[in-house]
Amino acid sequence: MAGHAEDFDIIIAKNVNKWYGEFHALKNVSLDVKRREVVVVIGPSGSGKSTFIRTINRLEEHQSGEIVVDGIPLTHDVRNIEAIRMETGMVFQQFNLFPHLTVIQNITLAPINVRKMKKREAEERAMQLLERVGIPEQAQKYPGQLSGGQQQRVAIARALAMQPKIMLFDEPTSALDPEMIREVLEVMEELAESGMTMVVVTHEMGFARGVADRIVFMDAGEIVEIGTPEHFFTTPQHDRTKLFLEQILK
Amino acid sequence: MATDVHSPSWVNTNHPAPPQRPPASEVGVLGWLRTNLFIDIGNSILTIVTLIVLYYIVTNLVQWAIGAYWTPIWVNRKIFAVGLYPTAQLWQPALVLLMVSALFGVSAGQWGSMIRGLGFGLGVLLLALALIPIGLEAQLVMAGSLALLVVGYFIGARLPIPNKLLSIAWILSLPATLILLLGGLNFPAWGISWTFAPLVDTNLWGGLMLTMLLAVVGIALSFPIGVLLALGRRGNLPVIKYFCVGYIELIRGVPLITLLFMGMTMLPLFLPSNWGNPSQLVRAVTAITFFSAAYLAENVRGGLQAIPKGQYEAAEALGLGSFDKLRFIILPQALTKVIPAIVGQFIGLFKDTSLVSLVGLLELVAVGKAVIQQPEWLGVPGGVAKEVYVFVAFVFFIFSYGMSFVSRKLENKLGFGKR
Ligand SMILES: Nc1ncnc2c1ncn2[C@@H]1O[C@H](COP(=O)(O)OP(=O)(O)O)[C@@H](O)[C@H]1O
Ligand SMILES: [Mg+2]
Numbered sequence: 001m002a003g004h005a006e007d008f009d010i011i012i013a014k015n016v017n018k019w020y021g022e023f024h025a026l027k028n029v030s031l032d033v034k035r036r037e038v039v040v041v042i043g044p045s046g047s048g049k050s051t052f053i054r055t056i057n058r059l060e061e062h063q064s065g066e067i068v069v070d071g072i073p074l075t076h077d078v079r080n081i082e083a084i085r086m087e088t089g090m091v092f093q094q095f096n097l098f099p100h101l102t103v104i105q106n107i108t109l110a111p112i113n114v115r116k117m118k119k120r121e122a123e124e125r126a127m128q129l130l131e132r133v134g135i136p137e138q139a140q141k142y143p144g145q146l147s148g149g150q151q152q153r154v155a156i157a158r159a160l161a162m163q164p165k166i167m168l169f170d171e172p173t174s175a176l177d178p179e180m181i182r183e184v185l186e187v188m189e190e191l192a193e194s195g196m197t198m199v200v201v202t203h204e205m206g207f208a209r210g211v212a213d214r215i216v217f218m219d220a221g222e223i224v225e226i227g228t229p230e231h232f233f234t235t236p237q238h239d240r241t242k243l244f245l246e247q248i249l250k
Numbered sequence: 251m252a253t254d255v256h257s258p259s260w261v262n263t264n265h266p267a268p269p270q271r272p273p274a275s276e277v278g279v280l281g282w283l284r285t286n287l288f289i290d291i292g293n294s295i296l297t298i299v300t301l302i303v304l305y306y307i308v309t310n311l312v313q314w315a316i317g318a319y320w321t322p323i324w325v326n327r328k329i330f331a332v333g334l335y336p337t338a339q340l341w342q343p344a345l346v347l348l349m350v351s352a353l354f355g356v357s358a359g360q361w362g363s364m365i366r367g368l369g370f371g372l373g374v375l376l377l378a379l380a381l382i383p384i385g386l387e388a389q390l391v392m393a394g395s396l397a398l399l400v401v402g403y404f405i406g407a408r409l410p411i412p413n414k415l416l417s418i419a420w421i422l423s424l425p426a427t428l429i430l431l432l433g434g435l436n437f438p439a440w441g442i443s444w445t446f447a448p449l450v451d452t453n454l455w456g457g458l459m460l461t462m463l464l465a466v467v468g469i470a471l472s473f474p475i476g477v478l479l480a481l482g483r484r485g486n487l488p489v490i491k492y493f494c495v496g497y498i499e500l501i502r503g504v505p506l507i508t509l510l511f512m513g514m515t516m517l518p519l520f521l522p523s524n525w526g527n528p529s530q531l532v533r534a535v536t537a538i539t540f541f542s543a544a545y546l547a548e549n550v551r552g553g554l555q556a557i558p559k560g561q562y563e564a565a566e567a568l569g570l571g572s573f574d575k576l577r578f579i580i581l582p583q584a585l586t587k588v589i590p591a592i593v594g595q596f597i598g599l600f601k602d603t604s605l606v607s608l609v610g611l612l613e614l615v616a617v618g619k620a621v622i623q624q625p626e627w628l629g630v631p632g633g634v635a636k637e638v639y640v641f642v643a644f645v646f647f648i649f650s651y652g653m654s655f656v657s658r659k660l661e662n663k664l665g666f667g668k669r
Binding site: 057058059082085086088089090092094096097098099100109110113114158159162 | 571
């Protein structure tokens with residue numbers, strides 16, 4: 001079912017609503033993402049950015065609306081959820097590497113146990129991915145022995161090892177010291193160039209301007225404005241968008 | 251070069267500065283005494299008073315120990331070790347000791363850390379027992395075990411032995427121990443009867459061997475139950491959850507001795523009648539296991555709670571199913587975190603097993619009681635109770651302190667990636 005048709009959007013979110021108890025965290029959020037597209041999500045803290053991208057792989061459950069990922073409807077069916085998770089990699093602000101496993105074990109765990117790949121093959125691919133993110137020499141270390149930037153690059157490699165069609169990033173550089181942000185952004189830029197479909201929550205406006213195909217601005221659980229970087233940085237429409245950009249670009 | 255605090259900008263051209271030694275008064279024996287024992291007058295008085303009290307206690311204790319009558323312990327050393335186990339069949343527990351020593355050695359070489367510490371302690375003990383003239387055969391067994399421990403260590407350190415194999419060997423060592431001690435397998439109800447030596451009734455097992463066995467079997471059997479209870483308590487299936495909560499709270503609200511008495515009287519009610527009458531030992535082990543499982547569950551729950559939410563999310567985002575998530579990500583971390591707590595629980599259980607003396611099993615304390623009442627010592631003025639209980643306490647202390655020492659060492663370096 002997946003893969004053959006290039007004519008539908010790879011992520012379709014239609015009128016997605018999410019409540020935490022009484023709190024309306026996502027209000028009728030609709031967004032379609034095309035294959036090979038890079039969408040950057042920006043917005044003030046607490047606006048629902050994380051909640052939204054986490055509904056895409058069901059780390060959060062939405063209560064109404066429709067989400068379809070690569071043709072697979074996101075329902076309560078565990079098989080659908082697992083299928084979607086196999087196609088989406090996620091990178092977290094806090095890296096969330098497995099501290100009791102070495103770097104290479106972190107990367108090969110899911111390919112071996114979920115994709116049923118042979119250990120040898122998984123390790124070879126893991127080494128290629130470590131080359132790609134620039135730290136092949138760290139393969140046998142534990143995450144606790146790496147710098148934040150190195151850990152986040154391992155986290156990206158770990159997600160890529162499942163050969164996902166979509167990569168979700170939730171503020172991947174927000175927990176990093178300034179000198180390490182660059183090395184992670186470079187890996188993400190390379191990934192975008194390679195044609196990966198990406199949804200990236202970030203405050204890195206340089207990345208948004210240079211890499212995004214479209215930027216989504218969220219506030220108070222709603223999407224306020226969608227547009228190209230050019231549109232956003234020259235002619236933002238909504239007052240809330242203007243205010244946010246003024247503050248962040250100041 | 252002093253900082254020029256008045257100028258608006260200043261560069262430390264000396265950077266990096268070489269480290270310097272601390273002032274002399276802070277180092278050396280005198281420095282240590284001053285900063286630790288004699289800080290001021292109050293502290294000095296406290297130090298001196300404590301030293302006087304300590305001196306008084308220690309000299310008295312040593313004087314008593316020198317004059318005390320240790321013969322009853324020496325002549326009963328076999329009973330303290332293995333209870334009434336038939337002397338002609340002592341090669342069976344000897345084989346168990348040899349097997350366990352070899353396993354400890356290989357594991358210490360392979361895994362290091364805690365097992366190495368425990369293996370070292372075992373080695374010291376074996377060496378001491380090999381040198382004390384407890385009897386030539388016994389000494390040879392001790393020396394042989396020590397040799398296996400050492401050889402095993404080097405094999406484990408040099409050869410890449412798969413972790414799985416070693417773990418399986420440990421798991422199998424438990425039934426192997428029981429079969430070796432029994433002299434075979436005997437389940438008339440299932441038509442199983444296979445022996446390689448005259449069967450040894452479990453009521454004859456005793457002494458330190460029984461104490462160890464009860465604690466080890468208790469922890470080993472309660473481990474899987476405790477983990478399941480902890481998972482059930484944290485899970486989101488209400489019926490299972492409340493069953494687990496109920497079980498844990500019920501057991502923890504009851505003293506072990508009542509469970510032991512209940513095990514003695516009530517266990518047969520829960521077993522199929524054709525299983526026959528479970529032995530005293532089985533009843534005690536059952537009670538200890540159910541008791542220990544509740545506490546283990548709480549320890550494991552503590553470990554589970556310490557796992558950040560991000561670990562679950564990362565595992566889920568990678569597509570791992572619930573079982574794989576538990577098996578590869580959550581449990582390994584949670585259990586590693588609670589190893590010190592589980593060791594502590596094991597030490598507690600090791601001491602608590604002395605309660606089975608009250609239900610007729612001949613563990614260390616019960617052996618002590620029996621020895622005190624032997625007719626040979628009736629003429630000893632003041633009896634021999636002091637010596638016997640001091641000895642029993644000493645044995646408990648050696649093992650308990652040894653284990654807690656090792657686990658505290660381990661606790662300090664349990665952080666991952668700091669090995
Ligand atoms: N687990 C939760 N329970 C209750 N409220 C939550 C939870 N997670 C997020 N929220 C709330 O939902 C809103 C959106 O949060 P989030 O998506 O994390 O925002 P962002 O990522 O844009 O900073 C916030 O007001 C936050 O307090
Ligand atoms: Mg967020």
